[in-house]
Amino acid sequence: MTDHQPLRTTLSRPPRLRPGDRVALLTPSSPSNLERIDEGIDVLRFCGLEPVEYPTARARGTAQPFLSGTDAERAADLRAALLDDSIAGVMTVCGGYGSQRMIEVLDWSDLDAVSPKVVVGYSDVTGLLEALASRLGWASVMGPMVAESEFRESYSFSSLWSCLASPDRYGPLVFPDGKTLVGGTAEGLTAGGNLSLLTGSVGTTTAWTPPSGIVLVEDEQEDPPRTDIMLTHLRRAGYFDRAAAVIAGTFTNSGDDAGIQAVLDDRLGDLGIPVITGANMGHGGHVQTWPIGVRARLDADARTVTFLEPPLTDQAGS
Known part of the structure; x- marks a missing residue:
């Protein structure tokens, strides 16, 4: 596949699920x-x-x-x-x-x-x-x-x-155990996901980096050096250039939680946008669901995400 898709700056939200679906x-x-x-x-x-x-x-x-x-x-x-x-x-x-x-x-x-x-x-x-x-x-x-x-x-x-x-009625998402790395507020489209998959999509026709994205990154079983490699690659590829904010979710089973935190602080702390780490989204259980492609507001100081529109629409399915 060599064709290039137009940049999607807004996404269509599917209908919610209903009994009997x-x-x-x-x-x-x-x-x-x-x-x-x-x-x-x-x-x-x-x-x-x-x-x-x-x-x-x-x-x-x-x-x-x-x-x-x-x-x-x-x-x-x-x-x-x-x-x-x-x-x-x-x-x-x-x-x-x-x-x-x-x-x-x-x-x-x-x-x-x-x-x-x-x-x-x-x-x-x-x-x-x-x-x-x-x-x-x-x-x-x-x-x-x-x-x-x-x-x-x-x-x-x-x-x-x-x-x-x-x-x-979904949200706001609250991350009481999170850490405010860079304070401030930001609005944009929710984006991101698993760090290794985001890194693997760079340069392909299916990568999606929306303008003013509130980008989640999370992973499991990745040690500090590999996490550093992937975040550095995203930085060098310009992945965060258009981001409005970054949320680092769970990084489970890394074997070195302090080392992972040090990498996140180093690679995300100088982006010039609000950043929180330690949000309970991703792997490891006891996690919150993260809609993709929905307008939202991050308050990094309060460590909350408020959705500015419902993640799904209320229209009846076909």
């Missing part, structure tokens, strides 16, 4: 945890949704053990779900690795004619959420996935369900 379960990435997926499906049914499993929801590694089926199979599942008028949204079942491989082979034809649908995921799914923003102009939701432990954690799922079902 059919939601697709699939993965753009790695094989799901089969011990947890059925529990996650039960959670969705308790919420009044009708889960619809696609083949990659339970597929095992084929060409590679860390990929759920082939790239083409994952792309076909996503395309089928987006084109199916009876499907109201897509709940990815897990992350891992593979979303950018899937995006590479995805047939985007006719998808720009589809009304926006909410797509939920985080971690490796950051690659897909960026692509939906840049290619289709859709807002999305960075939140727990069906076969991951966060989906069953009451705090994390309550945040997700509030965003999906009652978006007009």
Whole structure:
């Protein structure tokens, strides 16, 4: 793919989920945890949704053990779900690795004619959420996935369900355990996600860096040197040049929390924009859901994010 997409400075927000809605379960990435997926499906049914499993929801590694089926199979599942008028949204079942491989082979034809649908995921799914923003102009939701432990954690799922079902009442997000690195307030479009996936998208046609973005960065199992490499690459690539503010979320299982904090202070503290660190969004459980592509205001001194519009619309689905 060599074509370049126009810069999306505003995104279309999908409708909220309602009781009775059919939601697709699939993965753009790695094989799901089969011990947890059925529990996650039960959670969705308790919420009044009708889960619809696609083949990659339970597929095992084929060409590679860390990929759920082939790239083409994952792309076909996503395309089928987006084109199916009876499907109201897509709940990815897990992350891992593979979303950018899937995006590479995805047939985007006719998808720009589809009304926006909410797509939920985080971690490796950051690659897909960026692509939906840049290619289709859709807002999305960075939140727990069906076969991951966060989906069953009451705090994390309550945040997700509030965003999906009652978006007009979602927020403000409050980060009492966060740290104000650079004070001030900023308004812009919510953006970002997993640091390694954001770094991997630089230079591709599916990277999305909105003007005046309130950019979230988070990750897991990345030590201080690798975190420094990725943040430095984003800096050198101009990723933060148009940002209005930065939020550093969770950096779990790094093995050196103090070292990670020192890197964040060093690489984010001189950007000349408000920055907070230690926000509970990302990996590790007990996390808040982060809508992507929604107008919001960050108060770095109070460590709060207020949404200036609901993350999803209240219009009825088709």
